Amino acid sequence: MGKEGRVTAHQIAAMLGVSQPTVSRALRGDKKVNEATRARIVALATELNYSVDHNALRLRTQQTNSIALVILCRRGENKANINPFYLSLLGCIAASASERGYNLIISFQDSPANFFANYTGSRQADGLIVIGSGQNVKGWQFFGEYARHETPMICWGASKEDLISIKSDNVQGARLAIDHLLHKGCTRIAYIGPTNSEQPQFQDRLTTYMAEMAARNMQLICPPLPENAVREDQGYAAVKGLIRDKVEFDGLFCANDFIALGAMRALDESNVTVGQDVRVIGFDGIATGAYAQPPLTTIEQDYVQAGEMLVEALIAVFKGDSPNITPVPVKLLSRGSA
Incomplete structure (x- = not known):
């Protein structure tokens, strides 16, 4: 046991014959860990009443394992009236982040009074995704300026050339x-x-x-x-x-x-x-x-693919890799209006 009798990830790894990083990834829900291996790790961790020390993890890796999602609204817009396209995209981003072991911090912003992008500098998140209304010109200008500080950032349909952006076809x-x-x-x-x-x-x-x-x-x-x-x-x-x-x-x-x-x-x-x-x-x-x-x-x-691509692109930026920003596929839904 570790300090004060607390079991450690290293001890769980030794007991199961796997590496300590594998234990950490499994307990974060990383899909890259084999499902059978993940189940064994979770079962033993539960039996031993083990939980991840997130503060220690952040100090050790210098990562928060969190992603910030900013939804730009029109100024003064009632949040209940936000275009449901963005709410559907939000749901798919949240699911994709969760599958990859990341927490999601969600912020609705509509004016200079509440614009905020410094999630990485304040150690709240490892990077951010920005989606929302193109009618909020000042908002996109704000995030365009902030991108120059090399903040890891991926956007949906942004007009600013200095923002890495994904859009549909x-x-x-x-x-x-x-x-x-x-x-x-x-x-x-x-x-x-x-x-x-x-x-x-x-x-x-x-x-x-x-x-x-x-x-x-x-x-x-x-x-x-x-x-x-x-x-x-x-x-x-x-x-x-x-x-x-x-x-x-x-x-x-x-x-x-x-x-x-x-x-x-x-x-x-x-x-x-x-x-x-x-x-x-x-x-x-x-x-x-x-x-x-x-x-x-x-x-x-394709909301699901859009959510996955946004998260994957941001993770690529974390790692210093080139993000995939190819257009997301679309299809025609033929109904009564045409």
Whole structure:
């Protein structure tokens, strides 16, 4: 036994004929440890009432075995109204971190009053993942500046060039959406989304739409969105504007699902039958879309793979390796709206 009769990881390792690092990894839940070996270690540790001394572990390894996850919100946004895409991504990041033996510290930030990135300097976490609203320009600027301090950081869809970022295959997703609308007979397809956003996902979706329309000599229809409005209200206002101005259209490619839901509400109020008179496609694959009337056709992003890639990329940065930032796959979910 160790001090005061306390069993040590070295003693458990000797009793089972494995190395001490294997015992430590097994008790952290590291999936790289063989499941049968992990079960033997956990069983013996439980029998001997052994628990990991996390303070000693941090001092010895200079690691916290924690990851910080920052969710950037729009300023003053009610946290209950956050885009469920980010909440789904949060869940997958949490599951991926847990599988790899990391705790997750979650922070919702929306303004300079609560911006914080110094998780590594304060020894709260080994690095951070940043996701959230592109409408919080000051937030992305803050984390862009902080990245220069060599803080281990991975982002989702960031516009700042000095941030290492992962995003979905937005180009392929936009092509799938346009091809589907064309296949359904649409000849006047409008893009409903930001046209001057710094967010790369919106840039990619817009430029792909424009390229696909140009390749077919089809008219571009890109109505303006009201600034500083929630996405659903932006979609609603943009489509109301098209109807008011008597712009003819029979298909809508919406930059995200909330914009699409707002667009569908505007069509319904104007007695336009969604799925027949006008076909609508969104982007993200949020669960809410399945319960719209009619259910929303959308480009679904692979949340599970996105969560795994974000965590794996951050771990690679910890180790000084090059992170994998290839685009995350997408697929078309065909439903009643198109």
